[in-house]
Amino acid sequence: MVAPSPFAASTPDPASARTDRTVLGGIAAIVLAAVLIGTLVPAPHRPVAVAPSADLTCAEWGDGCRVCQRQADGPACSLPGIACVAGEMRCLRRTGD
Template sequence: MADDRISDAPTRTHDRRVAWGVVALTAATVLIGAAVPAPSHPRARVAPSEDTACAEWGDGCRICQRGEGGIHCSLPGIACVAKEQSCLRRVGG
């Protein structure tokens, strides 16, 4: 029996080191997770045609303007490839 305890001592020491290593790694992960700010959620993008502050917008093919009589858009060219709409002129703040 005495021999079993002597041979188990290095194993127990190794097991303790591994257990403390796991505890330290878990604690470090929790601390890093608490210290790093959460990613911000992107705001929902409003189409320029729905944004009342956008007076003029276009997609590279057509240009639209918001006026007193409503929204008026130009006709696209023959070989035009439209891109994403963007606001070209804003009014107000």
């Protein structure tokens, strides 16, 4: 008598196949729901970035090379250095600070 090989394909029983289909259907439904929610829900509104020179509450702003201050007669800015690499313009000091 020959012993059955552990690698031989066996026919699955109907109850196990039904359970597998149910689990696979549930996973597909969750993935579909996540995709639909991601595409249908509107993105949160981000505030519009205002340049520091246009923001009246910003008293001093700069980019790492130049520094500007709000004066009574208009903004006054320093001169950049020779080898300066400018970064992002940001507010350094607000009015009342």
